[in-house]
Amino acid sequence: MNGTRVTVRCHDCSLATTHDRLRDARTAVDDHESTTGHDVDWTIESVAAGVSKAGADAGVCGRPECANEDSPLVDPTPPEPES
Numbered sequence: 001m002n003g004t005r006v007t008v009r010c011h012d013c014s015l016a017t018t019h020d021r022l023r024d025a026r027t028a029v030d031d032h033e034s035t036t037g038h039d040v041d042w043t044i045e046s047v048a049a050g051v052s053k054a055g056a057d058a059g060v061c062g063r064p065e066c067a068n069e070d071s072p073l074v075d076p077t078p079p080e081p082e083s
């Protein structure tokens with residue numbers, strides 16, 4: 001799993017950090033909220049912008065396999081008879 005970036009921003013102060021692991025971001029959010037009581041928001045981004053956009057638009061994971069209903073696999077060609 002690579003290409004993930006999580007941006008953590010606080011609504012109540014200037015805190016703004018980025019993490020490349022969800023676990024680290026969650027820790028930062030929990031730590032800041034528990035310490036300050038601030039309202040912290042986080043955004044999961046991807047270094048591959050196209051993937052992130054597709055996921056947001058379609059509400060899917062962003063992988064072509066998930067979104068492509070016109071895949072040849074949906075309508076396979078008839079099997080050729082073996083001779």
Ligand SMILES: [Zn+2]
Nearest residue numbers: 010012013038
């Ligand atoms: Zn804060």
